[in-house]
Amino acid sequence: EDQVTQSPEALRLQEGESSSLNCSYTVSGLRGLFWYRQDPGKGPEFLFTLYSAGEEKEKERLKATLTKKESFLHITAPKPEDSATYLCAVQGPPLTGANNLFFGTGTRLTVIP
Amino acid sequence: GAVVSQHPSRVICKSGTSVKIECRSLDFQATTMFWYRQFPKQSLMLMATSNEGSKATYEQGVEKDKFLINHASLTLSTLTVTSAHPEDSSFYICSARRGRSQETQYFGPGTRLLVL
Numbered sequence: 016e017d018q019v020t021q022s023p024e025a026l027r028l029q030e031g032e033s034s035s036l037n038c039s040y041t042v043s044g045l046r047g048l049f050w051y052r053q054d055p056g057k058g059p060e061f062l063f064t065l066y067s068a069g070e071e072k073e074k075e076r077l078k079a080t081l082t083k084k085e086s087f088l089h090i091t092a093p094k095p096e097d098s099a100t101y102l103c104a105v106q107g108p109p110l111t112g113a114n115n116l117f118f119g120t121g122t123r124l125t126v127i128p
Numbered sequence: 129g130a131v132v133s134q135h136p137s138r139v140i141c142k143s144g145t146s147v148k149i150e151c152r153s154l155d156f157q158a159t160t161m162f163w164y165r166q167f168p169k170q171s172l173m174l175m176a177t178s179n180e181g182s183k184a185t186y187e188q189g190v191e192k193d194k195f196l197i198n199h200a201s202l203t204l205s206t207l208t209v210t211s212a213h214p215e216d217s218s219f220y221i222c223s224a225r226r227g228r229s230q231e232t233q234y235f236g237p238g239t240r241l242l243v244l
Contacts (some may be wrong), residue, residue: 047231058134058221058235059172102171106231116162116233120171 018042021103021119028093028126036088036122038103048086050079051102053121059102062088093126100124130156132224134236141212142244149207149239151222157202158224162233163195166219178205212243 020039028034040048047066051059063072065081072079076097078089088101100121107117131154141147151161160179164172176197178184184197194216196208205224209216219240223233 049232051235056219056238056240058132058223058238061130061232061234064232116174118171 019103019105019117019119021101021122023122024120025123026125028090028124030094030126030128031092033089033091033093035090036101036124037085038088038119039085040103040105040117041084042105042107042117044107045105047106048081049104049106049116050077050086050088051104053100053102055100062101090124093124095126095128098124098126130224130226130232130234132158132222132234132236134222134239136239137237138240138242140242140244143213144211147209147212147241149209149220149222149241151205151207151224151236153203153224153234156224156226158205158226159202160225161199161205162223162225163197163205163207164221164223166221166238172221175207209241212241214243217241217243 018041022037047064049064050062052062053059063079068083070081076091080087100123102121103119104116133152135150162177163175165175166172174187175190176184176186178197178199180199180202186192194210199205219238221238223235225233
C-alpha cells in the first residue's frame with residue numbers, strides 16, 4: 016500500500032536554528048514528490064517538485080532533497096515567517112482520470128523569535 | 129506562477145440548504161481539477177477528481193449525490209454540497225493541474241463551510 020509518513024509531527028525552532036523535516040514514502044513507480052507550505056486557514060502553497068533520487072531544489076531558506084525512500088526539507092536559519100505546516104505529497108504511476116497523489120499529515124513548524 | 133481562486137472563502141448556512149463553491153484557475157487552463165476536504169490538524173483528503181467535459185471520479189466513501197461536481201470549462205469547477213448537515217462542516221480546498229502530463233497541482237485558498 017502506498018504511504019507517506021512525515022516527521023516530526025511538530026517542530027519548534029529558535030530563529031536562526033537550522034533543521035530538517037523528513038518525508039518517508041513507499042510508492043511503486045514514483046513520478047514526483049511535492050512539498051507544499053500551508054498556513055492556518057489557507058490552501059497549500061506549492062514549494063518544490065522532485066522527480067528523481069539525487070535531485071535537489073532550493074528556494075530562499077529552503078532546500079529539498081530526494082532519495083529512493085525519503086525526502087528532506089532543510090530549513091537554514093529560519094525566521095518566524097517560516098512558521099507553517101509543511102506538507103509532503105507523492106505521485107505514483109499514472110492512472111486515467113485519477114489523482115494518485117498521496118499526502119502526508121504534515122509537520123507543523125513554529126519558529127520562535 | 130499558477131493562481132487558483134475559490135469563492136466564497138467562508139460560508140455559514142442552515143442545515144438542509146445547498147452550498148455551491150467555485151474553483152477557478154486564473155492564469156492557466158486546467159484539464160483536471162481536484163476537490164479535497166481537510167479537518168482540523170489533519171491532512172488533505174481527496175474527495176473527487178474533475179475532468180473538463182466529463183463526469184467526476186469520486187473517491188471511495190464520498191457520496192456523489194451529496195457532493196455534486198461540475199467542470200464546465202477549462203478554468204472553472206464547482207462543488208455543490210447538497211442538503212448540508214453539520215457534519216459537512218469542514219475546509220474544502222480545490223486544486224488544478226495544467227494538463228495531463230504536468231504533474232504539479234496548484235491549490236486554491238480554501239473555503240470554510242459551517243453548517244448550523
